[in-house]
Amino acid sequence: LPYAKFQSEPDETVTVVAMQWAWKIAPGVTDKNPVDFTGGSEITVPANKHIRFVVTSSDVNHDFAIYNSKGLLVAQTQAMPEYHNALEYIFPEKGDYHILCLEYCGLAHSIMSGIIHVN
Numbered sequence: 001l002p003y004a005k006f007q008s009e010p011d012e013t014v015t016v017v018a019m020q021w022a023w024k025i026a027p028g029v030t031d032k033n034p035v036d037f038t039g040g041s042e043i044t045v046p047a048n049k050h051i052r053f054v055v056t057s058s059d060v061n062h063d064f065a066i067y068n069s070k071g072l073l074v075a076q077t078q079a080m081p082e083y084h085n086a087l088e089y090i091f092p093e094k095g096d097y098h099i100l101c102l103e104y105c106g107l108a109h110s111i112m113s114g115i116i117h118v119n
Contacts, residue, residue, distance in 0.1 A: 006088045010052035012045060018055070018062035018079035020106050023099055023114035034058035034081075041114040047094045053087040055079045063102035066116065069095045076102060091118040 017024040017037045026039035035058045045051050055064045057079040064087065065076040074097070077087040091097065099114035 006050060006052075008050065010088060011049040013052045013054060014043060014045065015039065016053050016055045016064055016079065018057040018059075018064065018101065018105075018112075020059050021101075021108040021112040023064075023112070025099075025114060025116075029054055041099075042117065043114075044117040044119060045091065047091050047118045050088065050090055053077075053089070055085045055087055056083060057081045060105050061103050062105050062112070065100050065102045067098045067100065068093070069097070078103070091116070094118050 013029050015026055015028060015030045017034045023041050024037055024039035025043045030037055034056050055077055059081060062079040063076060064079050066074050068074050075087055075089045077085045095118055097116040097118060099116065101109060101112040
């Protein structure tokens with residue numbers, strides 16, 4: 001596979017909850033129900049560090065897709081209700097990475113976006 005195999009614990013863990021038609025993102029792991037989870041559509045993480053995203057959904061299937069500043073897809077995983085996917089990635093460059101949904105999730109699917117600021 002073209003993806004790195006991570007054999008160590010991440011430097012940081014981030015919780016991601018998808019919902020029609022937004023992303024809720026916050027540092028750490030939560031034990032809250034996805035509907036009750038609070039977070040914003042943007043987060044800041046360090047460059048060249050092992051980041052684990054714990055991804056779920058509060059309603060329907062979504063796809064958590066991360067694009068670099070050139071518009072290239074660099075990582076993605078499904079966001080599904082009642083299931084947690086772990087996506088691990090090391091951001092090689094500083095800058096803004098955009099989050100889009102790749103799974104059609106309803107009428108406002110095209111405006112479902114977020115930003116990962118990498119410092």
